[in-house]
Amino acid sequence: MKRCAGLVLATALAIRQASADPVELATFRDLPRPEPTLQVAYGEAPTQSIDVFLPDGPGPHPVVVLIHGGCWSATTAGREQMRHLGPELTRRGVAVWSIGYRRANEAGGGYPGTYQDVASALDRLAEDAPTHRLDLSRDVLARHSAGGQLALWAASRGSLPAASPLNGSPRFVPRAVISLGGVGDLATFARLVPVLCGPGIVERLAPDDRLAEVSPAALTPSAGSVVMVSGVLDRLVSPWVAYDYTRALRGRVATAPRLVDVPDAGHFDLVTPSAPAWQRVRSLIEETLEAR
Template sequence: MNRCAILALAALAVGPASADPVELSVFRDLPRPEPSLQAAYGAAPAQGIDVFLPAGPGPHPVAVLIHGGCWSATTSGREQMRHLGPALTRRGIAVWSIGYRRANEAGGGYPGTYQDVSAALDRLADDAAAHRLDLARAVLVGHSAGGHLALWAVSRDSLPAASPLRAAARFAPRAVISLGGVGDLQSFTRFVPVLCGPGIIERLAPPDRLAEVSPGALSPSVGSIVLVSGVLDRLVPPWVAYDYVRTLPAGSRSAARLVNLPDAGHFDLVTPSAPAWDAVVGLIEAALADR
């Protein structure tokens, strides 16, 4: 059965939508409180981290958030995820929300964007004790372009030794949760100019470096991979997650889980008032639960 037939059957199975998906304009207008504190890991404004801390002495489990926005500086950076800080801290989960230089800003693209993600994760390893964060209970959560970077981050230690992006992880997250993210960047490159504008993909993934930055070309080193898609997502449809799973080595496929949420669009996955968020936060809590 081809992809179009699969999608058609899926649409029939879920029936008509009971609510309209969250639109970008609604997502943009959400209140975004200031974080508990901020940390910088570089000189550029984008090289910063928003930290939200729960009440209590800890140690706290931690969700590392990686924002989306088409890898482009024409959208807001880590500020766009600030509304999720209170939504997680009230559940006792600390938030480490990282910014990074985007493809079309100075120092961004290849290799800077990826090196920023690594540096922000290293800063978490350095600062965890000071903020009472439990790195044995950590999960990476990336939305959209951030989903691509989260999947890449748990695969970077499989890069060739000569790659400037090769980096050994200093802590092992329990899971990576991609929310409408792009795993197989190679198959998605043709859509990036339409969705994100010209020049982004060329700077983010030069043709001779694509195998270093597409998670689908690498081997993940994480026990659980959860790929969450909104069935009504028009930007990163569910087949994008399916394409990524097909690229995984046979031994890694059993760790991957596809979660398709009916009535949800691209921004429902990161909007606390949307029903899809209940499913997302349930996945985060399940990954962080005591074992």
């Protein structure tokens, strides 16, 4: 009888945990966000800056590069929205390089400015790594939501057409990319951008004649591995978005992106440390940093 009662209780707890509501935007916004160890400016605009979180100890430290989301829009928080992940990673000995950029509806943003900002902030990492004792043989580029499109683009910019004003010689090429509810195929997702983010964003971010230069699905990633993480309950960037990106790369890359669907997780669970989904994400980051 006691054994049956124990099984009933365990089952009830499991059902309750499995049916927990996803993290809402208001909860995500209310997370404490400490100041970074230092900030590095790479341009004149306030958003052209990088939050750097450094662990204790002499290093060299593995590094996670973060690119924030927020609908590519200046009406949402910038790199500040990722500051809560700084201490979460530094206490595990991992440095954080969290970049800001001019958004699509910000002066100088859109095409080509937003992409040039991301490229500059990443190349600045290569320049500053010795100063901060950062080990670029152990790095991962992680991004959330709209930042997913920018990170996948950054990992693929080596395949840009020669005539593109975005073409260049990247000084930093990430070893791995982890997309957290990110957008990879901008062509198929573009119809949803006005609904989710408001009018005018996608037109500034990806003009029709430039879509092939900025949609990651039209390019070829240079990163050794790409992981597309989706919350099964994500109502903003559903798992099918990751599948579209993977399908678009089929036959063009030696190793297809890995798809990871997290049960009972919504859009913000993937970047909320108290949510079970973050434990899965953190494990993926640590596994990637340990892989050589």
